[in-house]
Amino acid sequence: MPNTSRLSKKFLRTGVALKRASLLYILVISCFVATAEEASDSISVSDHSDEEFVELEEVTEEPVQAPSDNVKESTGYSPQEAPDEIPAKSPEVPPEPVRRSKPPPNDPKKPIQYNWAGNIKFQTEVLYPTTVEEVVDIVVSHDKVRVLGTGHSFNNVAFGHERGSSSVLISTRNLREVIDCCNNSVVRIQSGVTYADLGEFLRTRGLALPNIASLPGITVTGAASTATHGSGMKNPILASAVKSLTLVTHDGELRTFTRPGRKFNQADGTFTSLATEAHELQFHSAVVGLGAVGVVVEMEIELVPSFDIQLCIYENIPLKALDKPQRFELLILRTYSTSLFTDWTGDAFSSVWLKSKLNYGETGEPCESRYKNKDVATKAVHPIPGLDAEACSKPGVGPSHQQLPHFLDGFTPSNGDELQSEYFVSLRHWRPVTQALFKFGKQGGFGKVLQISEVRFLQGDDFTLSPCSVLGGVNGCAAFHFTWHHDAPEVRKVLQAVEDLLGRFDPLPHWGKVFNMEAGILRARYGEDRLNAFRTLLQDTDWEGKFENEWMSSFLAPPKGAHDEL
16 A cells, blocks of 8 residues: 555645635746736737737736745746757447437447547457446456547557457447436436537536536546546636546446545635545546546536636737736636637737636627727637638537537537647646747648647646646646647657657646657656555556556556666
C-alpha cells in the first residue's frame, strides 16, 4: 500500500474553488510577460490592428495581491525558439438499442470494426451486451477485456488487445437507458448514454448538465473516463459532475464508488472532505479510470437547473487584442465557455466563440452591443474557415445542451475525416505557449497537415489521472487542441516537433487523442504518488490485469529504480 497521506497533501484538495483574486494575479502576470502595454478601462474594436477589442465597463474588483516571487520566476517566459525544420471477423449483428436519440457514429445495424476516425481497426471481437448481467458474463469468461463507447478515441490507450480467442471489446451502444431521474437533481444512466441522449430529456424536466463536451454524440461515461472537458474557467473536466459510478471488476463483482461528502468552508471558499483519505483516493482514481479499473455499467450525474447559453462569434481577432489583463479577464473569467480558433499561420484567431450563461428564458444583450466588433457573426460559422457551417451551433440564445456543443446532434462533427491531438499546460503558460505556436506556424512548422486548432480554458480538479489536476491546481489550465488531416505519418512528425517545442512547459496530452509522448515521460510528470494510488485501486478491482492493454501496462509499470530510464 502506498503512503496515501503524502499523496493527499500534495494534490487531493477536495472541492476546487477558484478565488478570483488569486486567479487574476496569474492572468495579470502572464499577460504582462507578453506585453508592456498598460491596462485600460475602455476598449473598442476596430479593424484587426493594434486597436482595442471590446468596450469594457470599468471593473471594480478587490485589490489584487502581489504575486509571490516563485510565481514571478515561473511566468517570466519569452517565446521558445521554434525549430527551423520539422524533425524528421463477423460478429452477430446486435439488436437495436431501446433508447437513443440519434445513431452513434458507427452504423448501429452493422458490426463495429473501426474507431470513429477510422485510424484504428479493432483486432478483437466486439460484443454487444444489452444488460448488466450480460456484461458480467462476458467479463468472467474472457482473459482480456476493454470497453468501446462511441469510439471517439484516436489511439491505443483506449482500445483493445491483439486478436485472440479470449480477448474482446465490449460495446456499450445497447446500454442506453436513463435508469432514474431526477431525485435530488441527480440522473442515473447506463454507460452507453450520450450527451445528446440526455439534453432534451433533462430540459423537459427543468434540469441540465453543468457542462457538455463540444461533440454531443459521445458517451457520458467515456468522457469522464478519459478526463474529457468542455471549456470555461468555472468549469472543471466533465468527470467533476459524477456523483457515483458502478463497474464490473475482473471477477464479475459489481462495485460502486461514490463521491465523499464535503463541508463548505465560508472563510476561504473551499470544501473539507467528510470521508477518509482512502475513500477520496479510490473515488478520484476510479472515475478517470481509462478503462483499466473495470467495465463501467452505470453512472450518477449531478444536475443543475435548466439554463440557456448565448453564443457570440467574433471573426479575425488579433492575438494582441488579448494582451491586456482586463480584456483577458472579460473574455475568459466572465464568459461561461470560451473557444479560440486559429491555424497559427498569422497573428490572429480566425474566430472567437463566447458562450455566456443566462437564466432560463432570458434574452441576453445583443452581441454587437456587448462586444463592439464589426466582425460579429450573424449566422453559423464553422471552426475551420471555408467549410459549410450547417452542422455547427448558431449564434444567439438557446438551451444549454444545444449551444454548449460546437456541433449539432445528428450531423458529422468537425470535418469528419481527421485525427485529433490535445495538450494541457498550466494556465500561467497559456500566453507563451500561444506565442510559440504562432511563431512555429508562421515558419511553416505545421506544413499542410493542420486543419484548425482550438484553445480552451478550464478549472482545476482532484482526479488522480486528470492532466488538469497535475498542471492546474486551483488556478486552472489551458488546453491546446489540434485537428489534423488524416495523414498519420505526417501528423506524427509534426507532433514530435510540437512536443519538443512545448517541452519546457511540461505539457500533458489528452488520454484519448494522438500523441507521441512515451509512457516513461508521462510516468515522470504524473509522479509515483499518483500512480501508486491508481495501482492500489487496480490491486482491488483488477489484480489479474484483465483490463490492461499493452500501453496501459507500460504506463503503469513500476519504476526500475531511483533513476528510471525514460
